[in-house]
Amino acid sequence: MVKLESALKGNDMLDLKETLEGAAFGTTDGIICSLGTIIGAAAATESTSLAIIAGILAGVSNSFANGIGVYISQSAERGVQKSKAEEGEKIHVHSVRENVISAVSSFTATITTSLTMVVPFAFLPISSAMVTSFAIGTLMLFILGGFTAKISKENMLVHGIQYALLGVGGSVLGFLIGEQLRVLLPA
Numbered sequence: 001m002v003k004l005e006s007a008l009k010g011n012d013m014l015d016l017k018e019t020l021e022g023a024a025f026g027t028t029d030g031i032i033c034s035l036g037t038i039i040g041a042a043a044a045t046e047s048t049s050l051a052i053i054a055g056i057l058a059g060v061s062n063s064f065a066n067g068i069g070v071y072i073s074q075s076a077e078r079g080v081q082k083s084k085a086e087e088g089e090k091i092h093v094h095s096v097r098e099n100v101i102s103a104v105s106s107f108t109a110t111i112t113t114s115l116t117m118v119v120p121f122a123f124l125p126i127s128s129a130m131v132t133s134f135a136i137g138t139l140m141l142f143i144l145g146g147f148t149a150k151i152s153k154e155n156m157l158v159h160g161i162q163y164a165l166l167g168v169g170g171s172v173l174g175f176l177i178g179e180q181l182r183v184l185l186p187a
Contacts, residue, residue: 020151022070022102026063026109027144031137032167033062034117036174042121042130043178044185051129052121059114067107074099113140134171141167 034055041047041054074094081093120132145163146156 019098019101019105020148022074022104022106023109024144024148025070026066026106027113028141028163028166029066030059030062030110030113031117031141032170034059034114035133035137035167036170038117038121038133038174039130039171040174040178040181042126043175044181045178046126046182048121048126048129051126052118055114055118055121059111059118062114063107063111066110067103070106071099071103074102113137116140130175134167137171138164138167 037058038051038055042051045051078094078096078099081091084091085093117133117137120129120136123129124132141163142160145159145161148163149156149159
């Protein structure tokens with residue numbers, strides 16, 4: 001048990017890189033899920049209000065799911081880390097506090113980015129709102145990809161493009177499904 005105690009020592013100090021994990025996950029998922037949902041709902045219904053409703057509902061639900069999912073994932077990882085530390089491996093063991101902060105970061109990032117994707121629909125015609133949300137989300141993902149690459153000392157441009165393409169994929173998929181639903185389920 002001495003080995004585990006030494007591995008747990010000092011875990012009250014939060015490492016910024018550790019807490020960014022939840023925020024990066026929440027931001028990425030919030031943007032991709034929201035873009036797919038909002039653009040898909042807009043394409044399917046051609047209704048600004050239904051796109052806003054779908055975006056808010058998906059954003060709130062996704063935020064709770066992400067926060068809970070990150071906490072459960074980090075808690076499971078903590079269990080593995082504790083086992084390895086008991087076996088003598090020198091490893092950082094997540095503290096419960098780190099897990100909670102990572103989960104809250106994920107929730108906050110998801111809800112913030114999800115609602116950001118909805119805002120253009122409150123002020124612009126539906127076509128312009130779709131393009132604006134798409135552009136904002138893609139730019140945010142590009143910046144996040146560059147930022148995470150900088151932290152991990154990897155190519156910022158490559159990671160920025162990769163993250164942006166994930167958003168494009170979610171948006172295109174949502175749009176295509178929305179278009180098909182509009183044809184299959186006429187009003």
